[in-house]
Amino acid sequence: MRHDFFAEDSEEFEPVTFVKMKPDARERSRLRKASHTKPTKKTSYESSSAVQRWLKQQAYDVEPEAEQRQESSFKPMFLAGRRDSPWILSSLTPLYDQKLITDIIYEASSGKEATVFCCAAHVDTGQELLAAKIYRPRMFRSLRNDAVYRYSRVQRDEEGQAEHGNSRRGSAATRKSEKSRAAQVASWIEYEYLTQRIMYEHGADVPRPFAHIGNTVLMEYVGSRDQSAPRLSDVVLDVEEAQELFDCIMRNIELALVHGRIHGDLSEYNILYWEGKVSLIDFAQAVDPYHNSDVFSLFARDIDRICRYFSLYGVACDPNALARSIWTRHMGPLPELL
Numbered sequence: 001m002r003h004d005f006f007a008e009d010s011e012e013f014e015p016v017t018f019v020k021m022k023p024d025a026r027e028r029s030r031l032r033k034a035s036h037t038k039p040t041k042k043t044s045y046e047s048s049s050a051v052q053r054w055l056k057q058q059a060y061d062v063e064p065e066a067e068q069r070q071e072s073s074f075k076p077m078f079l080a081g082r083r084d085s086p087w088i089l090s091s092l093t094p095l096y097d098q099k100l101i102t103d104i105i106y107e108a109s110s111g112k113e114a115t116v117f118c119c120a121a122h123v124d125t126g127q128e129l130l131a132a133k134i135y136r137p138r139m140f141r142s143l144r145n146d147a148v149y150r151y152s153r154v155q156r157d158e159e160g161q162a163e164h165g166n167s168r169r170g171s172a173a174t175r176k177s178e179k180s181r182a183a184q185v186a187s188w189i190e191y192e193y194l195t196q197r198i199m200y201e202h203g204a205d206v207p208r209p210f211a212h213i214g215n216t217v218l219m220e221y222v223g224s225r226d227q228s229a230p231r232l233s234d235v236v237l238d239v240e241e242a243q244e245l246f247d248c249i250m251r252n253i254e255l256a257l258v259h260g261r262i263h264g265d266l267s268e269y270n271i272l273y274w275e276g277k278v279s280l281i282d283f284a285q286a287v288d289p290y291h292n293s294d295v296f297s298l299f300a301r302d303i304d305r306i307c308r309y310f311s312l313y314g315v316a317c318d319p320n321a322l323a324r325s326i327w328t329r330h331m332g333p334l335p336e337l338l
C-alpha cells in the first residue's frame with residue numbers, strides 16, 4: 001500500500017530550519033554527523049513488516065478478497081505527517097472499506113495500550129460519529145503479566161483451542177512464539193468486544209459496539225464533533241445527581257454479573273459522563289465470574305472504587321456489604337464460605 005500523502009514524514013527528509021541554535025550545539029551536531037556513518041534509521045515495532053503483515057491478515061480475515069485490492073481510497077487528512085500513520089491506516093482501512101467509517105476527525109485519547117479516534121460514521125450505520133479503539137501491536141509483547149492470565153480468562157491458541165491461563169507464570173502458549181501471542185491478543189480483544197456486546201444487548205449503559213476487526217474495536221461515540229465525553233474523574237457532579245448515577249452504575253455491575261461478566265477495572269476513570277448520563281467503557285480486563293472463584297476480589301474492588309468516588313458526594317454505602325449481597329444474590333455463597 002502506498003502512502004504518498006505521508007511523504008513529509010519520511011526519515012530521509014531534512015527540513016531547512018531557521019531556528020537559532022547555540023554555536024556549540026551546531027558544532028557538536030556537525031562533528032557527530034562527521035564521525036558517524038549514516039545513523040541507523042529509527043523503526044517502531046508497529047511499523048515492522050511482521051506486525052504490518054499480521055495487521056493486514058487480521059483485518060481482512062472477514063473479507064479475504066479485499067486483500068487482493070490494489071489500494072483503498074481511504075486517505076484521511078488527519079493522519080498526514082504522523083509517524084504512526086501506517087499502522088493506524090492498516091487498522092482503520094477495513095472499517096472504511098466495509099462502509100462503517102468515512103474519515104478520522106480527531107484523536108480522543110492515547111494511552112499505553114490503545115489509541116481512541118473519533119471517526120465520521122458511514123451513513124449506513126445510522127450514527128454521526130463512531131469511536132475506533134485501536135490497540136497497539138506492541139501489546140503482543142507484554143501479555144505475560146496481564147489480568148487475563150491472573151484471572152483465568154479463557155484464551156484461544158493458534159488452532160482456536162481453549163486454554164486456561166490461570167497460572168502466575170502465564171500459560172504455555174505465552175512463552176511460545178510471537179505468533180501465538182498475537183493470536184492471544186486477537187482473542188483478548190474479541191473478548192472485550194463480546195463483553196461489550198453482551199452488556200449492550202442486555203440494556204447496560206455502554207457505548208453500542210459496532211465491529212471488531214483485527215486490533216480495532218468500533219463503537220458508538222460518546223461526545224460530540226468537538227470533544228469526547230469527559231470521564232467521571234474529570235467532572236464535578238451536582239450532589240443531587242450523585243445518588244442516581246451511583247444506583248445506575250450498581251445496576252450495571254449487577255447486570256454484568258448476571259450475564260457472566262465482571263468489569264475488573266471499573267473506576268471513575270473508565271466511566272464517561274455525557275448529558276447527565278454515564279457510560280461504562282474499557283472492558284479489556286473483564287472476566288467470567290463462573291470461571292474462577294478468585295474473581296470475587298475483583299468484583300469487590302470494582303464496587304469499592306465506585307463507593308469511594310461517590311462517598312465524596314455524600315452517597316452512603318458499605319462497599320463490602322454491597323459486594324457480598326449482590327454476589328450471594330446471583331452467585332450463591334461467597335468463595336471463602338464454601
Ligand SMILES: Nc1ncnc2c1ncn2[C@@H]1O[C@H](COP(=O)(O)OP(=O)(O)OP(=O)(O)O)[C@@H](O)[C@H]1O
Nearest residue numbers: 108109111112113114116131207220221222228282
Ligand atoms: N466510546 C467512546 N466514546 C468517546 N470516547 C471514548 C470512547 N471510548 C473511549 N473513549 C476515550 O478514550 C479513553 C480511553 O479509552 P479506554 O479506557 O477504553 O482505553 P484504555 O486502553 O484504558 O486507555 P487509558 O489507558 O487511557 O485508560 C477514554 O478515557 C475516553 O476518553
Ligand SMILES: [Mg+2]
Nearest residue numbers: 269270281282
Ligand atoms: Mg481505560
